[in-house]
Amino acid sequence: MSEELVLTDVQRDALKEIGNICAGNAATVLSQLLNRKITIDVPRILIVPIEQVPNVVGGAETMVAGLVLRVFGDIPNTIVFIFSQRDAKVLSSFMTGKTMTESKVITDIERSALKEVGLILANAYLGALSSFVGLGMVPAAPELILDMAGAIVDYILIELSCQSEYALLIESEFTEPSASVKGHFFIIPDPSGLEAMLTAIDKR
Template identity: 40%
Template sequence: MDLAVLAASPMLLDALKEIGNIGASQAATSLSVMVGATIRLEVPEVHVVPINAVADILGGPEKVMVGVYQAMTGEAEGHILFLLPHDRAEYLLSMMLKTEVDITAGIDEMAQSALTEIGNILSSSYMRALSQFCQLTMRLTPPALAIDMAGALIDVILIQLSAAGNLALVIETNFFQGDRALEGYFFILPDPDSLGAIFHSIGIAT
């Protein structure tokens, strides 16, 4: 199975959105404790897009983004990249560190560690929900942080890692802190065999 099949199946996309909602609920508690404020997460949309269209989704190739990459291993393998616009990341960091943060001017090791852990918490929550839902053993490798323009991150990470062709699975996530919404994006690149195994495990024929 490849992502083109997934893109044509509303049933499969709905299943992934439900898994995403479960993961968002799990992540919200951990993230709230980490930043010291109540954070609510929602999964507004799940879709499949061409990799060359990813930059447009993010607001253009020159938009500065914070990216946290991890490989998926176990009974389902692939790659996951969490991307957060730099101004949204600055807002979360400012709540955590109790000081103003300017990512484009450079950040210290403590701030880098905090950003990495935010990405790790979110990605781990989604993978844990997927693993439990599918009853498959899945793990994530240690996270790696990158801060760069969207176009550069896509070129270096998504294009080089896509073994499934020129498509990526996108899970858009909104963080809510009070009335403020902060958008984030998960780009998941499952190995072709793993994608079929995931949906076979939940009883969906492909």
């Protein structure tokens, strides 16, 4: 089990600033795309041991929707957006403009909308992070996984051969005039990536 990572006050403040900048970027992009005001608040940002990720989103057996993207560049990493399945349907309705149905089944149209918003959010968040730390990162196309939270983490660690011990969590709350959505945005850097990011923060 990974030990809790102790951050300096400077690193902690910088991560909060990064989270707010990322959310601001993403909200601007979504608002322009959808032609209506979208706000994204960041209640908390922290670094958690990778094995605690399922607990953060409600438990290992909680059914969730996960958008998984590999990221290449100066800090290779994996991005994971995790939403409850209901909130995933609400978020997809933001994109499609259609009223959300009560069915628990996520349709092909909703899947496409979620993948689109996943790539938009990844580019917005990574763009802000790249500018802040001065390191380039580019996301690949997202994969949508509907499964238990624990299974998604296992997929990242096993199928993607991820060796990370820690994940950077940017908790995000999306709001538009008629609805709100809570999501968990995790950046899971390759082993040397987290050190590189924190070193870049220290040099600012």
